[in-house]
Every structure is written in structure tokens, then in C-alpha cells.
Amino acid sequence: MSYDFNPHFAKLFENETPKELYTPITYALSTGGKRLRPQLALTACNMFGGKLEDAMPVISAIEVFHNFTLLHDDIMDNADVRRNRPTVHKQFDESAAILSGDAMMIEAYRQLEAMPHDLWTELFPLFTSTALDICRGQQMDKNFETASSVSLNEYIEMIRLKTAVLLACALKLGAIAARADKRDADLLYEVGINIGLAFQIQDDYLDLYGDPLTFGKAIGGDVACQKKTFLYILTQELADTRAIEMLNLYYAKTDIILTDRLSLIRELYNNNNIPQRYEQYLAEYLRKAEESLAAVNTTDEAKKPLRDLIAKLANRKK
Amino acid sequence: MSYDFNPHFAKLFENETPKELYTPITYALSTGGKRLRPQLALTACNMFGGKLEDAMPVISAIEVFHNFTLLHDDIMDNADVRRNRPTVHKQFDESAAILSGDAMMIEAYRQLEAMPHDLWTELFPLFTSTALDICRGQQMDKNFETASSVSLNEYIEMIRLKTAVLLACALKLGAIAARADKRDADLLYEVGINIGLAFQIQDDYLDLYGDPLTFGKAIGGDVACQKKTFLYILTQELADTRAIEMLNLYYAKTDIILTDRLSLIRELYNNNNIPQRYEQYLAEYLRKAEESLAAVNTTDEAKKPLRDLIAKLANRKK
Numbered sequence: 001m002s003y004d005f006n007p008h009f010a011k012l013f014e015n016e017t018p019k020e021l022y023t024p025i026t027y028a029l030s031t032g033g034k035r036l037r038p039q040l041a042l043t044a045c046n047m048f049g050g051k052l053e054d055a056m057p058v059i060s061a062i063e064v065f066h067n068f069t070l071l072h073d074d075i076m077d078n079a080d081v082r083r084n085r086p087t088v089h090k091q092f093d094e095s096a097a098i099l100s101g102d103a104m105m106i107e108a109y110r111q112l113e114a115m116p117h118d119l120w121t122e123l124f125p126l127f128t129s130t131a132l133d134i135c136r137g138q139q140m141d142k143n144f145e146t147a148s149s150v151s152l153n154e155y156i157e158m159i160r161l162k163t164a165v166l167l168a169c170a171l172k173l174g175a176i177a178a179r180a181d182k183r184d185a186d187l188l189y190e191v192g193i194n195i196g197l198a199f200q201i202q203d204d205y206l207d208l209y210g211d212p213l214t215f216g217k218a219i220g221g222d223v224a225c226q227k228k229t230f231l232y233i234l235t236q237e238l239a240d241t242r243a244i245e246m247l248n249l250y251y252a253k254t255d256i257i258l259t260d261r262l263s264l265i266r267e268l269y270n271n272n273n274i275p276q277r278y279e280q281y282l283a284e285y286l287r288k289a290e291e292s293l294a295a296v297n298t299t300d301e302a303k304k305p306l307r308d309l310i311a312k313l314a315n316r317k318k
Numbered sequence: 319m320s321y322d323f324n325p326h327f328a329k330l331f332e333n334e335t336p337k338e339l340y341t342p343i344t345y346a347l348s349t350g351g352k353r354l355r356p357q358l359a360l361t362a363c364n365m366f367g368g369k370l371e372d373a374m375p376v377i378s379a380i381e382v383f384h385n386f387t388l389l390h391d392d393i394m395d396n397a398d399v400r401r402n403r404p405t406v407h408k409q410f411d412e413s414a415a416i417l418s419g420d421a422m423m424i425e426a427y428r429q430l431e432a433m434p435h436d437l438w439t440e441l442f443p444l445f446t447s448t449a450l451d452i453c454r455g456q457q458m459d460k461n462f463e464t465a466s467s468v469s470l471n472e473y474i475e476m477i478r479l480k481t482a483v484l485l486a487c488a489l490k491l492g493a494i495a496a497r498a499d500k501r502d503a504d505l506l507y508e509v510g511i512n513i514g515l516a517f518q519i520q521d522d523y524l525d526l527y528g529d530p531l532t533f534g535k536a537i538g539g540d541v542a543c544q545k546k547t548f549l550y551i552l553t554q555e556l557a558d559t560r561a562i563e564m565l566n567l568y569y570a571k572t573d574i575i576l577t578d579r580l581s582l583i584r585e586l587y588n589n590n591n592i593p594q595r596y597e598q599y600l601a602e603y604l605r606k607a608e609e610s611l612a613a614v615n616t617t618d619e620a621k622k623p624l625r626d627l628i629a630k631l632a633n634r635k636k
Binding site for chain 1: 335336338339390393394412413416417419420421423424425427428431435438439442443446447449450453454456457458460461
């Protein structure tokens with residue numbers, strides 16, 4: 001069902017020079033990954049009768065932009081590994097990750113410029129405001145690291161900016177590429193926001209409750225770096241003082257081995273019905289996504305691929 | 319004669335949030351500096367009857383973009399001071415310089431989007447290709463640090479990409495903003511390339527031959543970090559083996575104090591007529607700039623402000 005974008009991204013910049021600038025870019029784009037944003041853009045484009053080639057420039061733009069954010073985020077987060085390979089600043093060096101990342105952001109605009117001119121006034125402001133939202137979201141995420149407390153609303157605004165707007169943008173760009181009505185393109189944007197929120201809280205959930213065999217990365221990474229996750233913040237908002245104190249204690253007790261801390265934290269969450277509350281939020285975001293999709297003015301048959309994609313995301317284990 | 323852009327840039331992002339993202343941006347944009355690129359864009363715009371407000375979005379875009387490159391270059395170069403103040407990554411931290419820099423690049427596009435829609439197909443590809451050229455130039459500059467030798471042609475291509483294209487772009491964007499003929503806008507681009515080449519070789523010259531009282535920064539910084547400057551490369555191409563060996567020795571002899579090494583290097587350059595060859599190159603770039611300007615289809619009166627600006631640059635001491 002899903003299109004294999006890997007050959008496209010492996011070749012996109014293979015003839016660009018200087019090599020030292022573009023080799024890290026091709027390295028970053030060759031890691032595979034889910035290609036979620038390209039799949040969303042293509043699915044939206046198809047929904048309105050558009051073809052792959054209609055959406056290809058927006059698909060390239062959004063995936064190159066997304067990978068640019070990973071290059072720079074990995075420097076800021078001191079992350080050594082991504083998708084089982086050294087991150088760009090580890091494989092090359094930090095200057096390469098900064099400069100090649102910069103070039104990727106600009107290349108994203110260059111890809112967008114391959115779209116028909118009459119669509120530019122719709123495409124560029126959407127792309128630019130999305131890109132700025134993502135910087136704002138990343139900044140909020142950084143701020144949360146040192147904040148003494150983060151409210152649920154602040155957290156949801158952060159993940160909306162950092163994650164959800166790009167999925168929303170992917171769907172809307174795909175719809176615009178197929179020359180969908182503005183109302184339908186806006187509805188798909190709302191679908192994307194809700195998929196994005198669902199996707200991100202799922203990430204937080206799977207980090208603690210995921211099956212180590214299928215999750216694809218180590219369980220408990222968020223606890224290890226004391227990240228204020230959705231489950232952590234739900235607890236701060238919903239549990240009694242005693243439970244909150246215990247949670248903060250488990251988070252801070254880095255002298256106990258991680259697997260033991262994870263067991264204690266899971267038990268605390270379970271006793272406070274946090275997984276159930278998480279499930280409610282997840283279901284609500286997926287319901288809203290479905291509600292917006294239902295309102296789109298096309299056939300159920302045309303909507304089916306996006307419905308299937310949402311269903312697949314809803315059941316993901318990694 | 320020149321317009322004071324400082325109040326504009328000090329206020330441009332003052333109401334944007336989150337503060338942690340935009341405070342470093344306003345800090346970077348409040349340092350003053352020559353505002354050479356805004357002056358060039360405004361001068362070009364005026365030449366064709368355009369007003370300040372016609373060019374303001376391209377002026378903002380290009381100056382914000384330029385300062386974004388400084389933020390990231392200063393990280394890569396480990397530079398602690400710029401315009402007598404701590405660089406952004408020193409004043410705040412490296413993550414701030416990366417992320418706020420990213421936001422500046424995107425903000426540059428947002429500024430450009432304030433231009434009339436019918437000009438977008440001219441403005442965006444020019445801006446994007448210029449921005450990519452600058453990344454390419456920065457990469458070449460990085461490559462030169464570890465290259466065993468750099469030819470004069472390679473050096474000139476590097477400064478064309480790293481410095482000249484942005485001055486050229488500033489002039490051309492200003493011309494487009496005033497709806498100048500394509501031919502005239504292209505001529506101004508050529509003016510900018512040659513001003514840029516002149517400007518950059520001048521920078522290299524002043525670093526060694528500038529008056530410490532007027533230069534505004536320490537003399538000999540390029541020698542201190544063993545940079546392959548225009549003068550250094552001219553010597554490699556023009557002098558005999560003995561002189562080249564001596565120059566490499568003086569460059570490498572970091573155990574001798576810098577002022578003594580600078581004296582030795584100046585004497586070597588003088589003995590090999592390097593300053594005279596530099597003057598020839600400078601005069602040739604300025605002549606080419608004047609030649610292109612002369613061919614622009616407007617009155618001498620309209621060209622006068624740009625001529626004056628070029629004359630001022632030709633005689634700059636800092």
C-alpha cells in the first residue's frame with residue numbers, strides 16, 4: 001500500500017557539490033524511517049485525484065525539512081544514535097551537521113519552487129509558518145527541561161508545534177498539490193493536527209509501556225533523561241500529592257538501576273489510572289481526526305487510504 | 319546619505335514568542351554593523367524610482383538571513399566576539415545560536431512573503447539559490463582550512479559564493495522591488511558580484527595592512543588562525559619557491575609572537591610586490607562594477623548614490 005520513497009531520497013542530492021556539504025545530507029536522508037510525512041502528503045494528494053508527480057516537490061520539501069530538524073535537534077540533545085546509526089554530528093562533525101542542516105532547510109524551499117507558480121501563494125506561507133512553529137515548539141521543549149512544572153495545556157501546545165503541525169502541513173500540502181478545495185485542505189490540516197497529537201502521546205506511552213522486542217529502541221529513554229512526558233504531566237495534574245512526590249522521587253533517583261525505576265513508575269501510573277487516561281486522550285484525538293476526515297467532500301473510497309493509515313498509526317507498537 | 323536601519327531591526331521581532339527563541343535574534347540584529355546589504359538594496363530600489371517601503375521586506379529578509387549565517391559561522395569558527403560583543407553562542411548558549419539561527423533563516427522567507435505576489439517567482443528562486451551558494455561557499459572555506467593548497471581560482475570562487483552573491487542578491491532584490499527591467503536587475507547583480515569580490519579581498523588586505531586605530535578589530539587575525547588569505551594565495555601563485563617556503567614558515571611559527579610574524583610576512587609580501595598585485599585586482603573588480611553600472615538604463619543622477627557607495631567602499635579603512 002505505501003510507496004517506497006527511499007530510492008528517491010537516496011538519489012535526490014547525489015550530484016550536488018561540494019561533496020562535503022551534500023554527503024551528510026544524503027547520509028541523513030538514507031536512513032529510511034517511516035517516511036510518515038511523505039506518505040501523508042501522497043495519500044492526501046491521491047484523495048483528490050492528484051498523482052505522485054503532482055505532490056513530489058512538496059513531498060521532497062517536507063521530508064528534507066523534517067530531516068534538517070533532526071540534524072540540529074540531535075546536536076542540541078547530544079544524541080549519538082538515530083535509527084541505529086551514528087547521528088550526523090557523530091558520523092561527520094558538528095560543523096557538518098550545522099551547515100549541511102542549513103543547506104537542507106534551504107533545499108526544502110528549492111524543492112517547493114518546483115511546484116506550479118499559481119500555487120506558490122498557498123504553499124509558501126503554509127510551509128514557512130509551519131517551519132517557524134516547529135522552531136517555537138523545539139524552544140518550548142528546551143524550556144520545559146528546566147521548568148519546575150509544566151501544565152498539560154503547555155505540554156499539548158508544545159507537541160502541537162513540535163510534531164503535529166508538520167503532519168498537518170504534509171496533508172494540506174498534498175491536498176493543495178491536487179488542487180483540492182480550500183475547505184477540504186483545511187479539514188485535512190485538522191486531521192493532521194490530531195494525528196500528530198495522538199502520535200506524540202503514543203511515543204511517550206510506548207517509551208514506558210512498549211514491548212522491548214517490537215519498540216525498536218531502548219525502553220525508558222525518557223525516564224533516563226528525566227523528560228516530562230505526557231504520562232508524567234498527567235500524573236502531576238491528576239494524582240494526589242503523595243503520588244506526585246513519589247513520581248518525582250523515582251524520576252530523580254538515578255542511583256537505582258533504570259529497569260527498577262521503570263517498574264516503580266509503571267506501578268505508580270497503573271495505581272493512578274494514568275494508562276486509562278492516556279487511552280482516553282488517544283481515542284479523543286483519533287475521534288477528532290476521523291470527524292474532520294468525515295467532513296471532507298469526497299467519497300469514502302477516496303478517503304480509505306488515509307483511514308487505513310490512521311488505523312495503522314493507532315495500533316502501532318513502535 | 320545612508321538610511322539608519324538600526325531602529326527597524328531592533329524592533330522587528332520584539333513581540334514574537336517564545337522569548338527564549340527571539341531574544342538571541344534581537345540581540346544579533348541589534349549590533350549595528352555597516353548594514354551594507356540593506357543599504358545596497360535600498361540604493362538599487364531608489365535607482366529605479368522605488369521607495370523604502372517597496373524594498374523593506376527584501377531588506378529585512380536579506381539582513382536577517384545574513385545575520386543568521388553569522389550566528390552559525392561563529393559556532394563553526396569558535397568565535398567569541400563579534401562587533402565588540404560576545405557572539406550569540408557565548409552570550410546565550412550553543413543550542414540557542416543553532417535554534418534561533420534556524421528561526422532567522424525561516425523568518426527571512428517570511429519577510430520575503432510580504433512582497434507583492436506577482437514578484438514572488440522572481441524573488442524566491444533568487445533568494446534560495448543565493449542562500450544555497452552561501453552554504454556552498456562556507457563549505458569551501460571550511461575545506462580550505464585543511465587543504466594542502468588552494469588555487470587563486472578556487473579562492474575567488476569561494477569568496478564569490480560566500481560573500482559576493484549576497485551583495486549581488488541585495489542589489490537585484492532592490493531592483494526587482496522597484497520593478498526594474500530584468501536586464502537592469504541582472505546588471506546590478508554583476509555590480510554586486512564585483513563589489514563583493516573587491517570587498518572580500520580588501521578584508522584580507524586590511525587584516526594585515528589596516529591601521530589598528532581605524533580597523534576596528536585586531537590586526538593579523540587571519541595570520542593568527544593560519545587562514546589562507548588572498549595575499550597568501552597570491553604569493554603561492556606568484557612568488558618563487560624560496561619566498562613560498564618562508565611564508566609557510568612564518569605562518570606556522572606560532573612560537574614567535576604575532577606582531578613579529580606580521581612584520582616578517584608584510585616584508586615578504588612587499589618584497590614580492592603582493593600589495594601592488596592586490597591593488598590591481600581591486601581596481602579591476604571596481605572597474606567591472608563600474609562597467610556594469612554604466613550599462614544600466616537610467617540617468618547618471620539616479621546612479622550617483624550607488625556610485626558614491628562603491629567609492630566609499632573602495633576607500634574603506636575598516
